Amino acid sequence: MNTSLYPQFSFDIQVQDLESRARCGLISTPHGTVETPNFIFCATKGAMKALRMDMVKQTGAQIILSNTYHLMLSPGADLVEKMGGLHTFMNWNGPLFTDSGGFQIFSLGHGSIASEIKGNRMQKSSRSLLKINEQGANFKSYLDGRQHLLTPEKSIEVQMKLGADLIVVLDECTPFHVDKAYTERSMEMSHRWALRSLEEFKRRSKDTQALYGIIQGGVYEDLRKASTGFVNEHPFFGHAIGGSLGASKQQMADVIGMTAPLLVRDRPIHLLGIGGISDIFEGVSMGIDTFDCVHPTRLARHGGALVQPHLLPEDKKTSSREHLNLRNASYTEDSDPIDPSCPCYTCQNLSRAYLHYLLKARELVALELLTLHNITFMVRLMMAIREGIKQKTLPSLRKEWCH
Amino acid sequence: MNTSLYPQFSFDIQVQDLESRARCGLISTPHGTVETPNFIFCATKGAMKALRMDMVKQTGAQIILSNTYHLMLSPGADLVEKMGGLHTFMNWNGPLFTDSGGFQIFSLGHGSIASEIKGNRMQKSSRSLLKINEQGANFKSYLDGRQHLLTPEKSIEVQMKLGADLIVVLDECTPFHVDKAYTERSMEMSHRWALRSLEEFKRRSKDTQALYGIIQGGVYEDLRKASTGFVNEHPFFGHAIGGSLGASKQQMADVIGMTAPLLVRDRPIHLLGIGGISDIFEGVSMGIDTFDCVHPTRLARHGGALVQPHLLPEDKKTSSREHLNLRNASYTEDSDPIDPSCPCYTCQNLSRAYLHYLLKARELVALELLTLHNITFMVRLMMAIREGIKQKTLPSLRKEWCH
Numbered sequence: 001m002n003t004s005l006y007p008q009f010s011f012d013i014q015v016q017d018l019e020s021r022a023r024c025g026l027i028s029t030p031h032g033t034v035e036t037p038n039f040i041f042c043a044t045k046g047a048m049k050a051l052r053m054d055m056v057k058q059t060g061a062q063i064i065l066s067n068t069y070h071l072m073l074s075p076g077a078d079l080v081e082k083m084g085g086l087h088t089f090m091n092w093n094g095p096l097f098t099d100s101g102g103f104q105i106f107s108l109g110h111g112s113i114a115s116e117i118k119g120n121r122m123q124k125s126s127r128s129l130l131k132i133n134e135q136g137a138n139f140k141s142y143l144d145g146r147q148h149l150l151t152p153e154k155s156i157e158v159q160m161k162l163g164a165d166l167i168v169v170l171d172e173c174t175p176f177h178v179d180k181a182y183t184e185r186s187m188e189m190s191h192r193w194a195l196r197s198l199e200e201f202k203r204r205s206k207d208t209q210a211l212y213g214i215i216q217g218g219v220y221e222d223l224r225k226a227s228t229g230f231v232n233e234h235p236f237f238g239h240a241i242g243g244s245l246g247a248s249k250q251q252m253a254d255v256i257g258m259t260a261p262l263l264v265r266d267r268p269i270h271l272l273g274i275g276g277i278s279d280i281f282e283g284v285s286m287g288i289d290t291f292d293c294v295h296p297t298r299l300a301r302h303g304g305a306l307v308q309p310h311l312l313p314e315d316k317k318t319s320s321r322e323h324l325n326l327r328n329a330s331y332t333e334d335s336d337p338i339d340p341s342c343p344c345y346t347c348q349n350l351s352r353a354y355l356h357y358l359l360k361a362r363e364l365v366a367l368e369l370l371t372l373h374n375i376t377f378m379v380r381l382m383m384a385i386r387e388g389i390k391q392k393t394l395p396s397l398r399k400e401w402c403h
Numbered sequence: 404m405n406t407s408l409y410p411q412f413s414f415d416i417q418v419q420d421l422e423s424r425a426r427c428g429l430i431s432t433p434h435g436t437v438e439t440p441n442f443i444f445c446a447t448k449g450a451m452k453a454l455r456m457d458m459v460k461q462t463g464a465q466i467i468l469s470n471t472y473h474l475m476l477s478p479g480a481d482l483v484e485k486m487g488g489l490h491t492f493m494n495w496n497g498p499l500f501t502d503s504g505g506f507q508i509f510s511l512g513h514g515s516i517a518s519e520i521k522g523n524r525m526q527k528s529s530r531s532l533l534k535i536n537e538q539g540a541n542f543k544s545y546l547d548g549r550q551h552l553l554t555p556e557k558s559i560e561v562q563m564k565l566g567a568d569l570i571v572v573l574d575e576c577t578p579f580h581v582d583k584a585y586t587e588r589s590m591e592m593s594h595r596w597a598l599r600s601l602e603e604f605k606r607r608s609k610d611t612q613a614l615y616g617i618i619q620g621g622v623y624e625d626l627r628k629a630s631t632g633f634v635n636e637h638p639f640f641g642h643a644i645g646g647s648l649g650a651s652k653q654q655m656a657d658v659i660g661m662t663a664p665l666l667v668r669d670r671p672i673h674l675l676g677i678g679g680i681s682d683i684f685e686g687v688s689m690g691i692d693t694f695d696c697v698h699p700t701r702l703a704r705h706g707g708a709l710v711q712p713h714l715l716p717e718d719k720k721t722s723s724r725e726h727l728n729l730r731n732a733s734y735t736e737d738s739d740p741i742d743p744s745c746p747c748y749t750c751q752n753l754s755r756a757y758l759h760y761l762l763k764a765r766e767l768v769a770l771e772l773l774t775l776h777n778i779t780f781m782v783r784l785m786m787a788i789r790e791g792i793k794q795k796t797l798p799s800l801r802k803e804w805c806h
Contacts, residue, residue, distance in 0.1 A: 046757075047766040054748060075735070075760045083738055083756055091752040332478070335486055345457060349494040353486055354449075357478045363450040364770060 005202070006237045009165075009210040011268045017389050021260065021287030024389045027238075027268050029095045029165035030208050031087065032062070036268060037284045037385050039275070039378045040065045040097055040292035046080075046090045050301060050367040051375070053092045059344065059372065060379040063095040063166075065292045068158050069104035073141045073148070077161035085163030097292070098164035100155045100197075102190075102214075103242075103272070105129065105137040106173035132172060134189065152196035156211075160204055168240060169197035171214045176244045183218040183243075190216045191230050198234060210237035212270065218244045219251060221258045228262040238268040241288075245274070253282050260287040277306070277322045277381065278402040284385055285394065296378050300370035303327040303359045305338045306377040309403050320403060324352070326370070331356035344376035345369070408605070409640045412568075412613040414671045420792050424663065424690035427792045430641075430671050432498045432568035433611050434490065435465070439671060440687045440788050442678070442781045443468045443500055443695035449483075449493045453704060453770040454778070456495045462747065462775065463782040466498040466569075468695050471561050472507035476544045476551070480564035488566030500695070501567035503558045503600070505593075505617075506645075506675070508532065508540040509576035535575060537592065555599040559614075563607055571643060572600035574617045579647045586621040586646075593619045594633050601637060613640035615673065621647045622654060624661045631665040641671040644691075648677070656685050663690040680709070680725045680784065681805040687788055688797065699781050703773035706730040706762045708741045709780040712806055723806060727755070729773070734759035747779035748772070 008030045015024040027034040041048065041056065043064045048056050056064065066086060071077065083089045087096055108129035130138040136151030155170040171190040174183050194213055201211045213236035217223030231239050241259050245252040256271065263269055268289040274280070275293025283291060296306060304323040312321060313330065324331075324338065334352040342348075346355070346369040358366035381401060388397035411433045418427040430437040444451065444459065446467045451459050459467065469489060474480065486492045490499055511532035533541040539554030558573040574593040577586050597616055604614045616639035620626030634642050644662050648655040659674065666672055671692040677683070678696025686694060699709060707726040715724060716733065727734075727741065737755040745751075749758070749772040761769035784804060791800035 045764050045766060047761055047764075047768050050767045050771075052748065052768060052771065054752070074764060075756075079736065079756070079760075082736065083754060089754070089757050333482065333485065345455065349457070351486060351492070353478075353482070354492050357482075358450055361448050361450075361477060363448060364453045364767060365450050365455060367767060368453075368455065368771060 005205070005235050006210045007207050009237055011238065011266065013266070015390050017285075017392070017394060019392075020285040020394065022284045022385075022389050022394055023287065023289070024386050025268065025289060027095070027166075027289075029210070031096065031165050032094050034062045034095050034290070035386055036289040037280075037389075038062055038290050038382050039280070039296075040270075040290055041375055041378070042067075042292060042294045042297060043090065043092070044294065045070045045074075046086060048371065048375075049297060050364075050371040051297075053090055055372060056092070056375060057094060059376045060383070061094075061375055063097060063290070064092060065097040065099065066090075066162070066164065067101070067104065068098050068155060068162065069101035069150075071098075071162060072101065072150075072158045073143055077158040081161040081163070085161075087163060095166070096164040097166040098159045098162055098168070099272075100159070100168040100170040100214075101150050102155075102168075102171040103173050105132070105139060105150060106175065108139050134192070136170070136193075137172075152193040153200040156197050156200040156204065160206075160209065163208070165209060166212060166238065167201075167209050168212045169194040169214055169236075171216060171242055174216060174218050174243050176219075176247055178218070180218070180220050180223070183216075183220060184223055187216040187218075187223055187227055187243075190214065191227070194230070194234070198236070212236055212238040212240045214240045214242040214272075215259055215263075216243040217259075219246045219255055224255065224258045225262060228259055232262075232264045236267065238270060239263050240270040240272050242272045249279065249282070252279065253286070256283060256286045256288065263287075275378075278320075278398075280381070280385070281394075281398045281402055284389075296374040297371050299323060300374040301367045303366070303370065304374075305355075305370055306374045307339055308401055311339055318403065322402075326352060326355050327359050328356075338373055339377075342373065342376060342380070344373050346373045347376075408608070408638050409613045410610050412640055414641065414669065416669070418793050420688075420795070420797060422795075423688040423797065425687050425792050425797055426690065426692070427789050428671065428692060430498070430569075430692075432613070434499065434568050435497050437465045437498050437693070438789055439692040440683075440792075441465055441693050441785050442683070442699075443673075443693055444778060444781070445470075445695060445697045445700060446493065446495070447697065448473045448477075449489060451774065451778075452700060453767075453774040454700075456493055458775060459778060460495070460497060462779045463786070464497075464778055466500060466693070467495060468500040468502065469493075469565070469567065470504070470507065471501050471558060471565065472504035472553075474501075474565060475504065475553075475561045476546055480561040484564040484566070488564075490566060498569070499567040500569040501562050501565055501571070502675075503562070503571040503573040503617075504553050505558075505571075505574040506576050508535065508542060508553060509578065511542050537595070539573070539596075540575075555596040556603040559600050559603040559607065563612065566611070568612060569615060569641065570604075570612050571615045572597040572617055572639075574619060574645055577619065577621050577646050579622075579650055581621070583621070583623050583626070586619075586623060587626055590619040590621075590626055590630055590646075593617065594630070597633070597637070601639070615639055615641040615643045617643045617645040617675075618662055618666075619646040620662075622649045622658055627658065627661045628665060631662055635665075635667045639670065641673060642666050643673040643675050645675045652682065652685070655682065656689070659686060659689045659691065666690075678781075681723075681801075683784070684788070684797075684801045684805055687792075699777040700774050702726055703777040704770045706769075706773065707777075708758075708773055709777045710742055711804055714742055721806065725805075729755060729758050730762050731759075741776055742780075745776065745779060745783070747776050749776045750779075
């Protein structure tokens with residue numbers, strides 16, 4: 001790490017597991033410290049959708065992520081800057097991450113974000129994306145149809161106006177279904193964009209933000225190796241593994257396995273867009289320090305409550321399910337809380353029957369109550385993982401939390 | 404008051420204003436005490452829609468109301484009873500009020516509830532109501548089309564299963580547009596229903612609930628007088644002024660004026676369905692002890708923030724508006740809070756610009772944040788009114804809070 005570029009930031013590894021690549025560390029930022037491994041909750045548009053920021057904080061959540069793409073379109077980076085920056089605007093005074101907008105541009109060109117990155121879907125759609133070329137990405141706003149040009153420099157400018165602690169270079173996020181030649185050309189352009197991002201960052205930096213590089217290369221080992229070499233050679237504060245992680249859990253593990261071990265050890269490693277419980281255990285054991293995903297909060301808004309396997313209904317105990325579907329009629333008269341051991345307001349005060357009823361009656365507060373539970377669940381999971389690394393109990397812990 | 408019927412309840416008048424009928428009192432219930440005058444917030448279906456119950460409590464709100472009609476249809480009184488009663492089910496451990504279902508039956512027969520009771524609308528609709536007769540009201544569930552019969556006895560039975568502290572006799576709530584003959588016949592039937600409610604109450608009472616009678620009689624002075632005489636003569640714990648309150652603020656004041664002064668002074672008086680700021684001042688000065696209305700919380704869900712007149716935009720300062728419409732584009736760059744003097748989380752931490760943006764972006768948390776503010780506003784209003792009565796400053800206080 002080039003410390004002169006990030007004088008107010010540090011990443012300190014405190015414990016290294018000897019039987020895996022798992023490690024515990026501390027990312028220090030001007031807005032506080034993040035214990036790793038940790039999960040970054042998505043406040044996509046500058047709000048946690050169903051939950052107040054002080055409540056997010058009270059769960060023990062240490063860091064959240066907002067989306068450059070959404071915020072640049074509305075309310076706009078200039079307005080956020082005028083209002084004192086994103087921390088002040090949304091009242092989150094802890095560490096904050098913004099992505100570069102690249103992920104969303106990709107989805108405009110290639111289809112639904114989440115399903116695509118995980119390789120579930122092959123659909124093409126380019127209604128909003130006009131053109132990607134060396135300069136950047138031209139696209140139309142989904143809000144008012146106005147045309148925007150997102151360049152590496154513009155992404156850095158916008159992220160500096162938003163003011164997040166951790167920011168990311170602009171990349172083209174390649175999907176699952178494109179061929180190796182496309183993936184390689186795209187990766188090389190992303191590397192050139194990364195250098196432009198870095199230059200713009202250096203030109204504008206006021207030392208209050210730290211820049212992550214992104215590793216591309218799809219599912220191809222030689223490309224991942226090349227991309228890993230590229231980020232290692234440049235003074236990024238941290239590294240994010242992006243692009244296609246393949247079509248299966250095994251392929252995801254393969255991609256992480258061909259990437260993470262080659263990254264310099266003294267920078268934090270983020271895995272973009274992954275949030276399943278078993279995926280997190282897999283990632284942690286391979287050296288990932290932070291994860292982000294809309295999964296826990298989006299699942300909550302669909303009536304899903306994250307639980308450990310022993311709380312699943314009998315017929316789901318051997319499935320890959322990691323949550324209770326509280327919309328299910330089987331909870332109509334269930335007077336138990338989601339999880340009696342969970343300290344959140346929802347579990348301490350309310351029954352599954354009440355939550356089931358609220359969901360059925362479409363009472364808004366149900367979404368808040370489940371969001372609170374799922375964030376609390378993830379906070380406890382990450383705390384248990386950190387403790388497991390320190391106590392060398394990660395393998396048995398994994399059995400407790402996953403099938 | 405027949406104290407033997409309500410051994411765990413009391414109403415104590417502490418201060419009587421000498422220049423109006425306004426008074427301060429205390430309603431004691433098994434779940435705590437309500438300082439009057441006070442406002443009862445509507446948790447219609449057993450939830451405050453956008454706000455957790457502990458947050459409602461933290462604002463200083465002392466009592467809430469749920470609807471018998473909605474809860475008997477879903478999740479059903481038996482389920483709520485099985486889950487430990489409504490207090491436990493929704494985690495509200497303070498005083499709780501349930502209505503009788505009469506108001507909703509009325510709306511099935513005569514059209515939209517709120518507009519109708521205030522005389523704004525003449526539309527008829529009877530898709531769901533099948534028949535009202537001496538026995539009770541036959542109607543179809545809006546949820547599944549199943550037929551239900553709500554009798555006075557059934558309403559008491561349901562309200563006892565729900566377990567609210569303060570419950571109400573079943574009445575037929577007559578609308579604005581029916582003639583005097585209908586209003587009179589209906590009132591007389593409501594009186595017979597009230598006696599049946601009282602009998603059922605006595606038969607089932609476990610001393611943990613107290614029963615309110617309802618005064619009907621529409622806008623007709625002789626009918627209101629007759630109905631007032633009726634409730635005074637029977638051992639109700641409190642009295643609720645129901646039915647049509649006319650088509651204007653003046654007519655509402657007239658109806659209260661021909662009713663409240665005739666009611667026995669030692670029982671609390673509730674005014675059903677009224678929640679405007681100036682209406683509350685009017686009601687308080689005429690002797691009303693409690694109010695309920697969906698207005699503050701519904702307004703919040705439509706982007707309206709209650710404020711004192713001095714905070715209104717210049718062009719609204721002389722209107723009858725009592726709120727800011729935060730959807731308005733004029734708040735796009737407004738870095739002020741809704742009200743810097745308000746202690747709620749929303750006002751202490753967030754700008755009008757952020758709230759405007761959240762509403763525009765349809766972020767759910769906006770509804771929570773505004774609900775919290777509006778409840779806090781009403782709590783502060785009622786606290787100021789109680790203080791104003793004690794300090795004999797009610798008239799000047801009214802000028803501060805109303806146009």
